[in-house]
Amino acid sequence: MADIEIRGVRKNFGSYTALHTLDLAIRDQEFLVLLGASGCGKTTLLRIVAGLETASGGEVHIGGRRVDGLPPRDRGIAMVFQNYAVFPHMTVFENIAFGLRMKKLLNQEVEQRVKRAAGLMHIDQLLQRYSGQLSGGQRQRVAVARALAVEPAVLLMDEPLSNLDALLRLEMRAELKGILQESRTTTIYVTHDQVEAMSLADRIAVMHQGRIVQAAPATEVYAYPATRFVGGFIGNPPMNFLPASVAGPMAEVAGLKLPAPATSRPVEFAIRPEELTPGGEGLTGRVRVVEPLGPHQLVSLDVGGHLFRAIVDNDREVRPGENLTLAPRPGSVRWFDVESSAAVL
Incomplete structure (x- = not known):
């Protein structure tokens, strides 16, 4: 042993x-x-x-x-x-x-x-x-x-x-x-x-x-990821983070309403770039840069004044300057406690 x-x-x-x-x-x-x-x-x-x-x-x-x-x-x-x-x-x-x-x-x-x-x-x-x-x-x-x-x-x-x-x-x-x-x-x-x-x-x-x-x-x-640091360190590109406003059972993130996590403390929204799908009800931002990555493209957007990234298939044409809406895939959203940076389950 x-x-x-x-x-x-x-x-x-x-x-x-x-x-x-x-x-x-x-x-x-x-x-x-x-x-x-x-x-x-x-x-x-x-x-x-x-x-x-x-x-x-x-x-x-x-x-x-x-x-x-x-x-x-x-x-x-x-x-x-x-x-x-x-x-x-x-x-x-x-x-x-x-x-x-x-x-x-x-x-x-x-x-x-x-x-x-x-x-x-x-x-x-x-x-x-x-x-x-x-x-x-x-x-x-x-x-x-x-x-x-x-x-x-x-x-x-x-x-x-x-x-x-x-x-x-x-x-x-x-x-x-x-x-x-x-x-x-x-x-x-x-x-x-x-x-x-x-x-x-x-x-x-x-x-x-x-x-x-x-x-x-x-x-x-x-x-x-157990903490915000882990989410931001693991992944290429790493997780996206956006501020969230919680009121009762719902949270608002850049205009998108989502079920809030079970906590009374301030939280931050997080999602991986590959867990987003163009279209539908989601987060809307202005496209800043599009980077071809072979079968995919890495799209960098401005969402509510924050840098936000998404990996999008090549069959969806994306141009800098346009507005793009990205819907989170089911079960893909993560939440982190603002003060402790620990994951909220």
Whole structure:
């Protein structure tokens, strides 16, 4: 078992609080992604789990054993860094074998594990090359193979695809997910790329200003954001937000009347751009910009003085300057508390 429990972990750098008190449980064999903007604390949390950073308080447990007092080598973890850290003076074989040599395994065992890891990453034909002879994608594969070869209980990955070009990143995402499912390794993966997070994760923990604001499966985070921040961070383009005026059982949003949420507090209306249909009873705005997106077009409008976006099929001709009415699809409207920013269910 390689479940992970983070209990009350916090981190201060002098007077600056990088991590507020955090609690997070990661199941055995789960692929969890820590997602957030730069500076939100996701890499700091990963380094605390790895033992590369000391927490200011709290506990880390792996497989039921408390490890926050142990050095990294005794935690049963392997880590893949953003810059890969592939040794240039070693062949691919020796790079992958490095951790195994440190464990003083027999040569036959080392060779078996290296070949198995290289086969998983489809680099078995590169074992005698040096890193200078490899592309960025190949070096990334070497770094992952080296981590998997030691058969860690937990694999920690810090933005491992960020140095790759867009097409290679797309290819590696799909391949990496399949490999880690096959290896059945508990994984914590750090990224600021929401598409990467949505495509890879069993579960996403969204971080903001040193706090975990939502931890849930990717589909739930997308469809039911727990806070306004999550709704505005997840999605490309992100959610639209408009002020709402509530009177009894009804709410008015830019002239459109809707059933009000069950709360007496001020609320804000929210909806995703793809959940709007042209025509019918809806929100009306003046079109500012139309951006072709292959089978769709991204339309930016002014709705009551607020920027509002909609994804519209190409069979509907839209021109800048015209008025466009957009009707929310059934069940697509979300509401957020104005003061706390929490979702109102």
